[in-house]
Amino acid sequence: MDLLLGAVVLGVLLGCFYAAVSVGLSVAFGLLDVPHVAHPAFLVLASYGVFQLNESYDIDPLLAGLAITPLFFLFGLLAYRVYYETFERRGSDAGVRGIAFFFGIAFIIEVLIILQFGVDQRSVSATYIGKSWRFGEFRIPIRQLVAFAVALALTVLLAMYLSKTFMGRAIRAVAQDEEALRLMGANPVRIKQFAFGIATAVLGIAGALLIIVAPVEPTLDRAYIGRTFCVVVMAGLGSISGTLIAAIILGVAESIVLTLFGASWAPAISFAMLLGVLAVRPQGLLGR
Numbered sequence: 001m002d003l004l005l006g007a008v009v010l011g012v013l014l015g016c017f018y019a020a021v022s023v024g025l026s027v028a029f030g031l032l033d034v035p036h037v038a039h040p041a042f043l044v045l046a047s048y049g050v051f052q053l054n055e056s057y058d059i060d061p062l063l064a065g066l067a068i069t070p071l072f073f074l075f076g077l078l079a080y081r082v083y084y085e086t087f088e089r090r091g092s093d094a095g096v097r098g099i100a101f102f103f104g105i106a107f108i109i110e111v112l113i114i115l116q117f118g119v120d121q122r123s124v125s126a127t128y129i130g131k132s133w134r135f136g137e138f139r140i141p142i143r144q145l146v147a148f149a150v151a152l153a154l155t156v157l158l159a160m161y162l163s164k165t166f167m168g169r170a171i172r173a174v175a176q177d178e179e180a181l182r183l184m185g186a187n188p189v190r191i192k193q194f195a196f197g198i199a200t201a202v203l204g205i206a207g208a209l210l211i212i213v214a215p216v217e218p219t220l221d222r223a224y225i226g227r228t229f230c231v232v233v234m235a236g237l238g239s240i241s242g243t244l245i246a247a248i249i250l251g252v253a254e255s256i257v258l259t260l261f262g263a264s265w266a267p268a269i270s271f272a273m274l275l276g277v278l279a280v281r282p283q284g285l286l287g288r
Contacts (some may be wrong), residue, residue, distance in 0.1 A: 006138050007259040008252055010272075013140070015251025016046065017213060018150030019244045021206045022231040023158050027199040029229075030238035031175040032192050035099045040221035041106035042200060045185060046207020047122075047216045049114055054124040056118055061124045062150065065208025068093040069201050076200025079105070080193045083222060106221060113218040121215035129212065147209045152244075154205055159240040161198075171195040175238055223267065230270040234277045236284030246285055 021043055028036040053064035087098045128142040139163030162168035170191050174181050178188045231250055248272060258266045
């Protein structure tokens with residue numbers, strides 16, 4: 001019983017971390033309808049940026065994540081503009097060709113990381129990494145608690161931004177009726193470009209959390225494709241609060257399976273849950 005309770009607690013912490021690495025995709029794929037399969041590759045790229053700053057200047061990983069956030073915002077603006085001008089602007093087959101486009105970007109990012117850093121795992125150093133707190137019979141790594149707190153704050157702040165600010169409401173409006181927004185004098189393309197920049201910028205922090213939780217290697221993005229898309233689809237497309245709930249469900253499920261059946265079964269959980277949600281409730285937990 002204690003073992004199962006410990007798995008649930010660690011699963012909640014892991015789930016909040018999954019929410020942080022998925023909220024950007026929830027905006028890009030859920031609200032903007034962009035088939036952003038390179039999202040996990042962007043995440044790993046951010047982790048290597050954090051590693052470089054930590055290794056070269058001994059900057060705390062979280063501060064390094066904040067430092068690269070503006071660069072990732074600009075990167076997102078550029079990536080969406082290229083995607084729009086090359087595919088989306090040309091018509092209805094943008095979806096399939098867009099998937100190929102982002103797969104190509106993911107592959108290029110992976111190759112560039114290998115050329116620059118090699119294939120070995122990379123990790124960061126910080127005072128809270130390697131230590132743990134004891135709560136009764138449980139021992140919880142402090143880095144998991146740090147990732148939990150930062151991930152929860154990031155998800156809540158993004159949800160508030162999208163619901164409380166003018167630009168946030170404009171992003172939701174362009175997702176619901178782009179043509180109506182155009183008739184009101186707004187520029188939907190610029191709004192979507194800005195939203196994609198936001199979706200990419202949050203990966204600066206998420207990438208920092210990724211390398212805080214565990215070492216990273218160039219092909220780690222493949223392990224997160226299933227997890228991130230599972231969370232976004234299970235949440236309901238574009239639902240940030242649903243993303244947090246779905247991520248916690250996935251984290252707890254993975255943690256319990258890992259505890260009871262071993263590590264080899266855990267990666268299959270996300271795909272199994274994704275297929276189950278698509279079969280039973282295609283609109284997701286909080287989708288309409």
